[in-house]
């Protein structure tokens with residue numbers, strides 16, 4: 001028996017003894033969810049040990065791995081065979097199953113789509129307590145296409161097969177500066193069909209300072225930069241027009257400073273960087289600090305003393321590329337968070353589209369990532385800015401990720417995320433509601 005087969009057999013006998021999957025909830029030491037949820041009631045079945053790489057076949061362009069494997073471990077296993085998963089989300093602790101259930105993206109998404117578009121097969125533990133193999137063509141294809149954006153409410157992916165692409169030792173970068181948003185998004189769209197690049201993303205630093213970063217695998221670079229300690233990757237984008245990183249450093253270029261959010265915990269100060277050291281300069285450290293702060297309310301108390309009303313705005317939204325400049329203008333006018341991360345996404349294949357994540361059809365979309373606090377002197381209704389963003393995204397035909405706060409009414413939510421299809425999936429794979437409801441989990445934080 002392989003290790004995975006043994007773990008699976010043990011899980012099956014535990015489920016049989018427990019009488020099904022009621023109360024099933026994954027126990028993990030890290031999470032990239034950004035909404036606080038009520039304490040979990042009931043027993044948890046620990047799936048955290050489903051965290052290994054099963055096999056890598058770089059020649060065939062596939063990696064088989066368990067659902068709770070981190071992308072750091074997955075990328076290391078594939079890099080050893082000169083390959084990388086086709087889409088590697090930017091944070092080391094994101095897991096393969098979490099990135100499918102919660103929508104993973106990266107600078108290769110302009111070519112390969114979102115993480116779930118790179119998956120060819122999944123073993124899913126359903127709410128009904130069965131472990132089913134789902135592929136795009138078999139009798140469980142509805143679950144295969146239903147799992148993306150289901151946040152563990154249909155089942156947990158225990159093992160997945162993902163596509164890989166060949167990698168080289170280094171990635172060469174070009175940072176192109178623009179000053180006009182319309183020209184910027186036109187350039188972005190044009191480059192989405194450029195076969196000469198492997199990666200494409202961007203950063204908006206101000207109204208007239210917008211960058212595209214073009215990346216290309218190369219075997220050798222005359223010199224490679226190090227952004228793991230003293231220097232900070234996002235700052236380098238404004239400072240130099242070309243650069244090179246090792247392939248591994250490139251994959252984690254955003255993790256060291258959590259894009260730029262490390263500034264919120266003082267980790268961009270040279271002394272703090274030295275004290276933290278390479279091992280602790282990463283998103284896992286910052287998440288721990290932020291969660292501790294949220295639990296103990298330190299920033300909340302400080303804001304109260306200063307008479308400031310602060311709203312956390314941590315969002316990733318996907319907008320059809322033709323409306324991207326309009327959305328950016330809205331962000332500048334109504335939200336004011338900078339920098340903004342920009343990442344194009346290939347138009348979804350109409351035959352393989354994710355049922356619960358309705359990206360615009362027939363056109364690339366642009367992911368806007370903006371993560372900060374919006375402060376105001378006036379008392380506003382709860383979720384005031386987040387609500388405005390939700391309305392604008394819907395107006396422009398976009399779709400919002402659900403890993404953070406959402407304020408949709410139930411009717412609005414299900415008009416976007418396909419109540420009918422979700423209901424059919426629930427009836428088939430979680431008939432007793434063992435895993436909870438998507439709206440309750442993502443909006444009511446149940």
Ligand SMILES: Cc1cc2nc3c(=O)[nH]c(=O)nc-3n(C[C@H](O)[C@H](O)[C@H](O)COP(=O)(O)OP(=O)(O)OC[C@H]3O[C@@H](n4cnc5c(N)ncnc54)[C@H](O)[C@@H]3O)c2cc1C
Pocket residue numbers: 026028030031032033034067068089090091093094095096097098099101102103104105106151152153155156157158314371403404
């Ligand atoms: C600040 C911030 C920045 C982010 N940046 C990026 C980014 O740059 N790129 C990117 O791709 N994503 C990004 N994300 C989103 C992230 O990919 C998703 O939140 C993803 O779901 C996290 O995966 P995880 O493994 O940490 O899962 P968790 O946070 O542990 O879980 C997320 C959800 O998925 C469910 N889940 C977990 N494992 C499984 C499984 N095996 N099968 C089924 N369901 C499962 C859980 O029940 C939970 O509801 C970001 C999130 C935050 C908060």
